[in-house]
Amino acid sequence: MSRTAYLLLLAVFLAPAVIIYSTFSIYPLLATIFNSFYDRQDDGTSLFVGLSNFTTLLSDPTWSAPFWNAFRNNCLFFLIHMCVQNPIGLVLAALLSLPRLNLRATYRTLIFMPTMLSVVVIGFSWQLILSPLWGVAKMFLSFFGLGFLFGPWLGEESTALLTISLISVWQFVGIPMILIYTALLAIPDELIDAATVDGLNQFQAFIWVKLPLILPTLGLVSVLTFVNNFNAFDLIYAMKGALAGPNFSADIMGTLFYRVFFGNQLQLGDTSMGSAIATMMFLIILTGVMIYLFVIQRRMHRYSF
Amino acid sequence: MRKPASAIAVHAILGLYTVLALFPIVLVVMNSFKAKRAIFNTPLQPPMPWNFDPIGYAKVFGDSAITSYYLNSLVVTTGTIFMTLLFGAMAAWALTEYKFRWNTLLALYLSIGIMVPIRLGSVAIIQLVSDLNMINTLSALVLVYTAQSLPLSIFILSEFIAQIPKDLREAGRCDGLTEFHIFFYIVLPLIRPAMATVAVFTMIPVWNDLWFPLLLAPTNGKQTITLGVQQFLGQYITDWNAVLAALSTAIIPVLILYVIFSRQLIRGLTSGAVK
Amino acid sequence: MAEVLIDKLCKSYGSAEILKDIDLKVEDGSFVVLVGPSGCGKSTLLRCIAGLEPISAGGMTIGGRQVKNLPPAKREIAMVFQSYALYPHMDVKGNMAFGLRFAGTPKAEIEARVAEAARILQLEPLLKRRPRELSGGQRQRVAIGRAIVRKPQVFLFDEPLSNLDAALRINTRVEIAKLHKLLNATIVYVTHDQVEAMTLADKIVVMNKGRIEQAGKPLDLYYKPANLFVAGFIGSPAMNFLEGHVTGSGRVEAAGSGLTLRLPSSCKPGDKVTLGVRPEHMNLGAAPGPLLQAQVDLIERLGETGYAHLRLPTGQVVISEVRGEPGHVTGDSISVGFDPVRCHIFDAAGRRIE
Numbered sequence: 026m027s028r029t030a031y032l033l034l035l036a037v038f039l040a041p042a043v044i045i046y047s048t049f050s051i052y053p054l055l056a057t058i059f060n061s062f063y064d065r066q067d068d069g070t071s072l073f074v075g076l077s078n079f080t081t082l083l084s085d086p087t088w089s090a091p092f093w094n095a096f097r098n099n100c101l102f103f104l105i106h107m108c109v110q111n112p113i114g115l116v117l118a119a120l121l122s123l124p125r126l127n128l129r130a131t132y133r134t135l136i137f138m139p140t141m142l143s144v145v146v147i148g149f150s151w152q153l154i155l156s157p158l159w160g161v162a163k164m165f166l167s168f169f170g171l172g173f174l175f176g177p178w179l180g181e182e183s184t185a186l187l188t189i190s191l192i193s194v195w196q197f198v199g200i201p202m203i204l205i206y207t208a209l210l211a212i213p214d215e216l217i218d219a220a221t222v223d224g225l226n227q228f229q230a231f232i233w234v235k236l237p238l239i240l241p242t243l244g245l246v247s248v249l250t251f252v253n254n255f256n257a258f259d260l261i262y263a264m265k266g267a268l269a270g271p272n273f274s275a276d277i278m279g280t281l282f283y284r285v286f287f288g289n290q291l292q293l294g295d296t297s298m299g300s301a302i303a304t305m306m307f308l309i310i311l312t313g314v315m316i317y318l319f320v321i322q323r324r325m326h327r328y329s330f
Numbered sequence: 331m332r333k334p335a336s337a338i339a340v341h342a343i344l345g346l347y348t349v350l351a352l353f354p355i356v357l358v359v360m361n362s363f364k365a366k367r368a369i370f371n372t373p374l375q376p377p378m379p380w381n382f383d384p385i386g387y388a389k390v391f392g393d394s395a396i397t398s399y400y401l402n403s404l405v406v407t408t409g410t411i412f413m414t415l416l417f418g419a420m421a422a423w424a425l426t427e428y429k430f431r432w433n434t435l436l437a438l439y440l441s442i443g444i445m446v447p448i449r450l451g452s453v454a455i456i457q458l459v460s461d462l463n464m465i466n467t468l469s470a471l472v473l474v475y476t477a478q479s480l481p482l483s484i485f486i487l488s489e490f491i492a493q494i495p496k497d498l499r500e501a502g503r504c505d506g507l508t509e510f511h512i513f514f515y516i517v518l519p520l521i522r523p524a525m526a527t528v529a530v531f532t533m534i535p536v537w538n539d540l541w542f543p544l545l546l547a548p549t550n551g552k553q554t555i556t557l558g559v560q561q562f563l564g565q566y567i568t569d570w571n572a573v574l575a576a577l578s579t580a581i582i583p584v585l586i587l588y589v590i591f592s593r594q595l596i597r598g599l600t601s602g603a604v605k
Numbered sequence: 606m607a608e609v610l611i612d613k614l615c616k617s618y619g620s621a622e623i624l625k626d627i628d629l630k631v632e633d634g635s636f637v638v639l640v641g642p643s644g645c646g647k648s649t650l651l652r653c654i655a656g657l658e659p660i661s662a663g664g665m666t667i668g669g670r671q672v673k674n675l676p677p678a679k680r681e682i683a684m685v686f687q688s689y690a691l692y693p694h695m696d697v698k699g700n701m702a703f704g705l706r707f708a709g710t711p712k713a714e715i716e717a718r719v720a721e722a723a724r725i726l727q728l729e730p731l732l733k734r735r736p737r738e739l740s741g742g743q744r745q746r747v748a749i750g751r752a753i754v755r756k757p758q759v760f761l762f763d764e765p766l767s768n769l770d771a772a773l774r775i776n777t778r779v780e781i782a783k784l785h786k787l788l789n790a791t792i793v794y795v796t797h798d799q800v801e802a803m804t805l806a807d808k809i810v811v812m813n814k815g816r817i818e819q820a821g822k823p824l825d826l827y828y829k830p831a832n833l834f835v836a837g838f839i840g841s842p843a844m845n846f847l848e849g850h851v852t853g854s855g856r857v858e859a860a861g862s863g864l865t866l867r868l869p870s871s872c873k874p875g876d877k878v879t880l881g882v883r884p885e886h887m888n889l890g891a892a893p894g895p896l897l898q899a900q901v902d903l904i905e906r907l908g909e910t911g912y913a914h915l916r917l918p919t920g921q922v923v924i925s926e927v928r929g930e931p932g933h934v935t936g937d938s939i940s941v942g943f944d945p946v947r948c949h950i951f952d953a954a955g956r957r958i959e
Contacts, residue, residue, distance in 0.1 A: 031428075034509055038424035041417040042440070042480050049477035050443050053451030053458060060453060117347060120340050132344045134592045136351045141588050143538035145560045146580045150358045153573065161357065161373045195351070215690035218657050219751075223704030224678030227336075233703075237694040256447040259540045263560060279449075286453060296453055303450045314445045328693035328737070 058307065060300035071297075078301040088298070092305075094273055095281040098186055102277055103254040105190040106197075111246055113194070114201030119231055121202070122209040124217075133206070140199035148263035151192045155179055179264065182274040189275050193260050197253075201246045208242035209235060241325050248317040255310050258283060278306050359581060362386055362574035369570055386575025390562070395551055396579060399558035402468060402547075406554060407536050409472040410479060414532050415525050417476070418483035419491075423513055425484070426491045427499070437488075443481030448474070449541055459546055466550045474542055479532040486531075490524035491517060530591060537584070555580060606791045607668025607681075607758040608633040609654065614663035616646075616653055616815075623649050625815045627663070631759070631808075636785050636792045638802040640838070641812035647795045648763055650812070654793060655684050655761050668758050678708070683752035684761040688768065689744045691736040691751075698723075698732040701751045715754075722750040725787070742773045749784070762794040766801060778804060799839055803827075811835045833955035836881045842912060844949070845887065845923040847880040860897055860917050866945045869958055878958070881949035884912060887925035889933070889941055896942040899923070901933050915941055 061078055063071040082088045120126075121133055139147060155162050155178060163175040178188040212235055220230040258279030265275050267284045285292075286299030360376050361369045368381035375381065390396055425437050448455075455474060456465075464470035494517065502512040518525075543557035553561065559580045566572040609631035616624035624646045631637045639647040652658040654665065656677035664673050672680045691700050698719055705715045723729045726746045736744055745765060752760055765781075766774045782805055785792055796802055802809050803823045810820040811834070818838075819831040830836035836844050849859025851872045857864050859880050872878070899915035902922060913925045913933065925941055933939060950958045 035424055035428060035430060038420045038428075038513075039436070041413075042421035042484065043436070045413070045417065045473060046440060046443065046477050046480050049455065049458070049474050050448045050451065050480075051439075053454035054446065054448070055451075056454035056457070057451045113347075117344070120344055123340060126340065128341070128344075130593075132348055134589075135348045136344075137592075138585070138588065139351055139355065141534060141584055142355070142581060143540070143556045143559075143584075145538075145540050145556050145563075146577050147354075149563055149573070150354050150577055153570075153577075154354055154357065159370065159373065159570075164373070213688060213690065215686040215688050216692065218652075218655075219684070219686060219690040219692075221657060222655060222677045222682070222684050224676075224707045229707070234692060252445060252447065256449055258449075263540065282452075300453045303453060307446065307450045310446060310450075 054307070057300045057303045060297060061304040063297060065296045074297075078297055079305075082298065082301050082305065091273065091276065091281060092302070095276045095278050096309075098275065099255055099257075099277040101186060102190050102193075102257065103251060105187065106194060106250050106254055107247065109191065110194040110198050111201045111243075111250065114198050114246070115205055115243075117198070117202045118205035118209055119235075121206050123227070124214075133203075137199035137203060139196045142196070144196070144259035145263040147192065147196050148260045152179065152264055155188070180271060182271045185265070185270045185275045189261055189264060189270075192264075193257070196260075200249070204246055204249075205239060205242055208239040212238055238328055241322070244317060244321045244325055248314060248321075251313040251317075252310055255279075255306060255313070278302070278309070282306065355581060355585075358574055359578045362571075362578040366571055369574070383571070384575075386569075386571030386573075387579070389566070389569065389572040390575045390579055395553075396555070396558060396562070396576075398551060399553050399555045400583075402552060402558075403537055403555040406468050406471045406475065407533055409468070410475040410536050411529050411532050413472065413476040414479040414483050415528060418480050418528065419487050419518060419521065419525070420513070421480070422484045422487035422491055423517055426488050440484055441481055443478070444485060448478045452541070452545055456545055464546075466547050466552050468547065468552060470546050471542055471554070474546065475532075475536045475539075479536070483528040483532065486528055487521060487524055490521045494520050606634050606789060608791065609759055609793065610666045611654070612664045612666075614650075614653065614665060615661045616649060616658065617661050623815050624653070624660075627817060629810060629817065629820065631791060631793055634789050634791055635807040636782075636794065636805055637808045637810060638794045638796060638806035639810045639812060640796055640799060640802045641818075642838075643797060645812040646815040647797075647812045651684075651761050651763055651793060651795045654759070655682055656680050678704075681755075681758040682761055683755040683757035683759075684763065685748045685752050685765045687764040689736075689748040689765075691744055691747055693736050696733050696735055697728060697739070697747050697750075700736070700747055701754050704751070704755055718754040718756070719750075722753040725753065725784070726750045741769050742777060745769060745777055746780075749781075753788070758791065760790050760792045762792065764796055765794075766796070766798070781805065799841065803839075809839075811838055813838075829957065830881075830949065831957050833879060833881070833951050836949055836951070836957075840883055842884050842924050844881045844883050847882070847921070847923075849878055849880055851876045851878060860919055860921065862897055864945075866948060866950070868950070872958065877953040879951040879955070881951060882923075882943045882947065884924040885926040886947040887923065887941055887943050889913065889925060889927060889939055896940045899939060899941050901935055901937045901939060903935060904933060915939070 060071075062073060062075060064074045064078065065071050082092055117136060121129055153159055153161075157163070157175075157177055166175050176184070178184040216234060217230055220234045225233065255278055257277060261270070261275050261277060261280050262283065264270075265280075267280060267287070267289050268276075270276070282299060282302045285295055285302055288294030357373065361373060363377035363384065364375075364381045365383035365385075368375065368383075372381070421440065425433060425440075459465055459470045459474075462470075464473075498516055498520075499512055502516050507515070537554075538556055539554075540556050540560060543554045547553065548557065559576050562576050563573055566576070609629075611627055611629040611631075614624060614627040614629075615622070627650060629637075639650060641647045649658060653660050654667075656672065656675060656679075660673065664671060666672065667680055667682070677684075692703065695703060701719045701722060702715050705718065710718075719732075720729075723732060726749060728743075728746055728750055731739065731743060731747075736747070739747065745768075748765070762781075766777055769777060778801060784790070785805075794801075794805060806823055808820060809823050809826050811818045811826065813834050819826060819835045826835060826839050830839060830844075833846070837846070847859040849857045849864075851868065851874050852858045852863065853874055855865055855868050857866055857868065857878060857880065859878075864880075866880075897917060899917050902914040902916045904927070905912045905914070909928065911927045913927050915923050915925060917923060923941070952958050
């Protein structure tokens with residue numbers, strides 16, 4: 026094959042993917058970062074302003090207060106996922122991967138089901154269930170004698186974010202469960218047999234043999250949780266709208282970005298500041314991914330069996 | 331499970347969690363078929379002849395363009411799956427099979443999108459789409475979703491293509507097949523299982539997405555079902571029959587698809603390691 | 606070291622019977638090899654001895670102690686797995702010490718035992734390495750070392766050589782034989798390779814479809830296979846079988862010719878019998894016994910010896926060992942014979958007739 030023909034061949038195979046991906050993914054990403062250094066004027070032209078959008082965002086109280094509020098909330102959102110979603114996922118995966126378990130496929134399929142549904146649908150369904158109007162949640166709690174605990178959780182500043190986080194945990198617990206379950210299945214049976222011969226019971230074998238071997242997967246699950254959490258938007262928007270709940274108590278980066286960029290009842294849309302927030306989100310996510318790639322993943326050995 | 335006591339405990343935990351996972355979904359779907367009074371008075375009762383009332387569904391399918399939203403979602407999802415699979419497989423094949431100078435770099439470039447969400451470029455995507463006069467079109471959604479899905483699909487498909495024995499492709503070349511024939515008649519049929527997995531992975535986020543329909547096709551009858559339901563819910567917030575029916579219309583098709591394809595999906599997720 | 610006694614052991618999964626009425630005695634200090642085709646139940650039997658599989662019926666004692674309901678760690682056994690099953694996240698020393706740590710062995714004792722095993726197996730320079738940094742043969746030695754440090758009553762080996770290449774397999778085989786002598790250990794060893802079985806075993810147990818077909822010394826099995834299955838399984842290439850029937854006193858018609866053999870008086874005319882002749886006992890040309898006409902199909906030359914594939918008039922192909930340069934080519938018509946003394950006779954049910 027001549028060199029020209031070879032290059033042509035490569036071009037034909039690669040061009041569609043590279044063009045679409047570059048145009049609708051990489052270019053917008055770069056353009057957004059680029060935009061964040063400019064200030065859009067009223068006449069439609071743009072003025073280079075260096076880092077001033079960022080200094081405004083981080084120091085001007087009208088901007089920095091909502092920004093830090095959203096950032097703090099987002100960190101809390103992530104923390105709740107790490108402390109609730111991933112441990113539950115781990116426990117479920119550990120139970121599902123037990124040998125000789127009946128109904129394994131059924132449990133797996135049913136527990137994963139909420140993950141398949143749209144966040145909008147999930148958000149609204151929970152909103153109805155938790156609504157004092159319907160009273161299903163209260164009825165449920167009363168059944169266990171816990172009726173006094175019930176409150177308008179979604180409507181109160183102190184509990185709105187926690188409640189939404191737990192709903193998100195409920196929906197997405199299937200993802201860490203399946204990923205960890207897969208990693209557990211990849212561990213050869215003989216290794217567990219060897220541990221049994223060495224005198225370990227199921228629980229000890231899990232702690233001393235299986236857990237160390239799935240550490241890379243736990244790292245991956247953490248970074249995926251991080252990226253998804255700092256990119257979240259749908260659930261809060263669906264449940265609380267762009268204003269993100271009583272007095273912005275459930276505001277996270279995604280909703281802040283949407284509000285600033287599109288504007289809302291309180292302010293006009295602002296492309297430049299929107300870009301600046303998107304760039305900050307990009308930097309946060311990038312930092313998380315880099316920490317994972319260069320600090321966590323380097324220290325962990327990936328074992329092939 | 332040798333000891334019955336521990337087996338019972340395991341089943342109790344898994345069973346309880348399963349109930350927790352299904353309860354809200356079952357509750358919504360169940361009550362969507364009931365009369366308003368029954369929804370409030372006996373929410374835990376399944377629909378029965380005496381409390382049955384499809385009024386919510388009548389509203390959903392009567393007052394709004396839900397059917398056309400379904401169609402929109404279907405067009406967007408199938409379009410995205412088709413382009414993602416075809417272009418993704420082509421690129422994956424070129425990257426795995428052919429040696430050229432920028433091979434590794436290009437692979438790295440294409441994998442950025444796995445970790446960095448495309449949403450962060452939304453500002454520029456809107457500008458781009460409006461410059462192209464594609465606001466409120468389904469094609470804009472298909473293009474954006476394809477760009478979003480390509481990185482992961484190229485990554486997965488490459489792994490599978492690399493597993494195809496070299497001999498098969500060499501045999502094809504000896505038989506005088508062109509590179510395109512080898513791709514379409516040898517490679518594509520062989521990676522069909524992987525394509526099914528990628529299709530499911532592509533489908534779920536696209537079908538469920540709210541963000542891009544909200545940004546790129548929010549009006550004009552071009553809403554997807556997820557956005558359509560969201561807007562409908564906003565309008566009818568106080569009409570519980572309509573709200574529950576709208577939610578169920580969004581849930582039920584996905585559930586049916588999931589029950590049909592769950593085996594394939596889970597097998598894809600667990601990449602064949604099913605016990 | 607101790608002896609293992611297995612008494613009427615049965616194992617079934619649901620309705621599928623994997624092991625049926627297994628009776629077996631593994632003498633103290635002996636090397637017993639379980640062989641058989643895949644799916645015959647040999648690995649399951651080993652795992653039952655280890656306690657990794659519960660047994661459905663019957664009993665088992667190790668060193669006189671009933672172990673039926675004991676967990677593996679309490680049976681004083683050690684097992685070497687086919688894939689070695691080394692813990693990938695621990696170094697060589699960690700792998701060997703792991704079980705002892707859980708048994709609560711004092712630290713100094715662990716150190717001493719690991720050092721001893723490392724010395725025997727020449728693993729001393731490798732103690733700090735991880736399994737993935739070791740070659741196949743080294744991993745194999747670590748797996749054996751992990752078994753040695755436990756000072757078990759019985760060693761169990763599950764096809765330990767099947768992941769090694771041919772040259773290393775022979776080396777390791779010799780090492781295992783030496784180790785057996787050195788430790789004076791009781792060993793139960795599973796393999797599908799009959800050469801391993803013949804060279805290592807004090808006693809071979811041939812298994813098929815969940816039953817023991819025959820157990821005995823390697824050469825006893827070779828010279829006096831109890832039935833058609835064992836006759837066909839032991840020896841390579843496999844024994845030739847000729848279908849026939851008894852025509853008169855001491856006369857058998859087989860492969861289209863009448864042969865005179867010494868038959869026991871229990872054989873009546875008309876009885877169906879199968880004659881078994883090993884390739885090494887079939888001679889081209891002259892023989893002290895009956896001659897058959899045949900056509901050369903193929904000659905495989907291995908050097909000093911070779912194998913001639915011969916087609917009998919009935920269409921059946923038999924294999925004969927040839928020495929030196931046979932001088933025949935494909936298509937030649939020749940006669941082939943065998944010594945009746947070397948011929949095994951089996952009845953219609955496949956049992957050996959003496």
